[in-house]
Amino acid sequence: MELLAFGKTGWGDELFYATLMTIAVSITAMLVGFVFAIIFTPLKLSKYKSLNLLGNFYTTVIRGVPELLVIYLFFFGGSGAIMYVASIFGYYEYIEINAFITGSLAIGIISGAYSTEVFRGAIQSIDKGQFEAAKVLGINKFVQFYKIILPQMLRLAIPNLSNVWQITLKDTSLISVTGLVEIMRQSYVAAGSTRDPLFFYSFAAVLYLLLTYISMKLINKLEVRYSRGY
Amino acid sequence: MDFDLMITSFPKLLVATVVTLKLLSASLFFGLLLGLFFAILRINKNIFINKFAYGYSYVFRGTPLLVQIFIIYFGLGQIEYLRSTFLWVILKEPYWCAIIAFTLNTGAYTSEILRSAFQTIKPGIIEAGKSLGISNKIIFYKIQIPIAIRQSLPAYGNEIILMMKGTSLASTVTLMDLTGVAKYIISTTFKPIEVFIVAGGIYLFMTFIIHNLIKFLEKKYSFQ
Numbered sequence: 370m371e372l373l374a375f376g377k378t379g380w381g382d383e384l385f386y387a388t389l390m391t392i393a394v395s396i397t398a399m400l401v402g403f404v405f406a407i408i409f410t411p412l413k414l415s416k417y418k419s420l421n422l423l424g425n426f427y428t429t430v431i432r433g434v435p436e437l438l439v440i441y442l443f444f445f446g447g448s449g450a451i452m453y454v455a456s457i458f459g460y461y462e463y464i465e466i467n468a469f470i471t472g473s474l475a476i477g478i479i480s481g482a483y484s485t486e487v488f489r490g491a492i493q494s495i496d497k498g499q500f501e502a503a504k505v506l507g508i509n510k511f512v513q514f515y516k517i518i519l520p521q522m523l524r525l526a527i528p529n530l531s532n533v534w535q536i537t538l539k540d541t542s543l544i545s546v547t548g549l550v551e552i553m554r555q556s557y558v559a560a561g562s563t564r565d566p567l568f569f570y571s572f573a574a575v576l577y578l579l580l581t582y583i584s585m586k587l588i589n590k591l592e593v594r595y596s597r598g599y
Numbered sequence: 600m601d602f603d604l605m606i607t608s609f610p611k612l613l614v615a616t617v618v619t620l621k622l623l624s625a626s627l628f629f630g631l632l633l634g635l636f637f638a639i640l641r642i643n644k645n646i647f648i649n650k651f652a653y654g655y656s657y658v659f660r661g662t663p664l665l666v667q668i669f670i671i672y673f674g675l676g677q678i679e680y681l682r683s684t685f686l687w688v689i690l691k692e693p694y695w696c697a698i699i700a701f702t703l704n705t706g707a708y709t710s711e712i713l714r715s716a717f718q719t720i721k722p723g724i725i726e727a728g729k730s731l732g733i734s735n736k737i738i739f740y741k742i743q744i745p746i747a748i749r750q751s752l753p754a755y756g757n758e759i760i761l762m763m764k765g766t767s768l769a770s771t772v773t774l775m776d777l778t779g780v781a782k783y784i785i786s787t788t789f790k791p792i793e794v795f796i797v798a799g800g801i802y803l804f805m806t807f808i809i810h811n812l813i814k815f816l817e818k819k820y821s822f823q
Binding site: 429430432433434435436437438441442445446449535539540542543545546553556557560564565566567570571573574577578581582 | 767
């Protein structure tokens with residue numbers, strides 16, 4: 370137990386901050402994913418074949434390629450890409466991107482592909498009559514989406530989004546390969562310096578279980594809230 | 600774009616794909632057996648057996664695969680007692696550690712898939728079997744299991760693809776699988792995009808094959 374003490378002697382405070390980091394990365398990645406989903410869901414539902422193709426390309430590639438490979442692409446390619454863009458503007462110094470940004474972007478793109486599929490499924494399962502009724506009443510597209518489609522869609526999407534959240538939360542463990550100090554990285558460091566990997570990795574597992582358990586409870590509340598009237 | 604690098608790295612990555620496929624097939628084979636075993640425990644009426652099986656799937660589905668591999672590869676070696684038993688022959692090899700971790704992980708997901716398939720079998724089918732005087736054992740093996748396998752094909756197809764992506768984590772315990780070799784080439788040449796296209800292409804090709812294979816099986820074993 371003294372291994373987990375707070376302060377200089379133990380790893381308690383380090384692991385606590387690492388847990389906060391995991392939560393921060395997960396939430397950022399999930400939000401980045403929503404941004405991608407908001408861009409790509411309309412593409413997938415579009416009438417135009419070429420836009421469909423673009424949307425399908427994104428979701429198929431990201432969901433068909435291992436997360437770790439995507440992270441390596443961002444980790445090794447990220448600063449190169451930024452430096453290339455900077456060189457166009459005449460800036461030739463070395464630029465290093467923050468591991469947090471690279472990590473949340475990489476995980477966000479992965480999470481976005483899953484969110485896109487969830488949103489697409491949810492919108493497609495809304496009764497066609499709803500769209501038609503809105504049209505007949507002369508409601509414009511914007512209000513139709515925010516007041517009619519979105520509330521119904523969220524009810525259908527939340528259970529699946531909860532799965533996406535779990536996937537995202539677990540995927541953040543992979544960013545440890547880039548050196549960002551989240552639960553996995555901190556456990557790796559602690560295990561290395563105390564030579565007690567069994568304890569620290571098991572503790573990491575417990576932390577992840579706790580995070581998934583708590584988020585499940587919170588999401589269940591949200592689910593109840595959005596299924597009012599059903 | 601460095602096309603030369605793409606061409607020269609392709610054979611190296613193909614060799615590594617064999618490792619990925621070996622890991623995948625071994626863990627899927629053992630994982631399916633384990634999943635079936637735990638699914639049967641899950642539908643058991645005894646609450647302790649039931650809860651035990653639920654706990655197993657909860658823990659392995661609630662923690663990242665990376666943690667599971669690290670516990671097995673780095674953690675178990677720490678136990679002095681294990682080092683003296685014959686198990687150590689297996690546990691000191693990263694290859695087997697990866698397979699054990701993948702098996703336990705996919706077993707947990709598979710048990711959930713099969714459980715829900717068992718529970719969606721219409722009671723009428725089992726009753727029909729009973730009324731024909733078929734013994735419970737044969738109803739289970741010849742009626743329930745085949746139906747459950749057919750029911751769970753789509754979900755299991757997803758699980759195979761997820762597991763294929765999961766095998767990339769073997770590269771974190773020094774195994775040179777497709778992702779491991781890809782990372783090696785990236786870190787020696789600093790050309791991530793080219794390598795990503797080739798390695799990602801191989802992964803996508805495998806996803807494509809698995810996807811279509813499952814589709815074919817679904818059609819072949821459909822009820823119509």
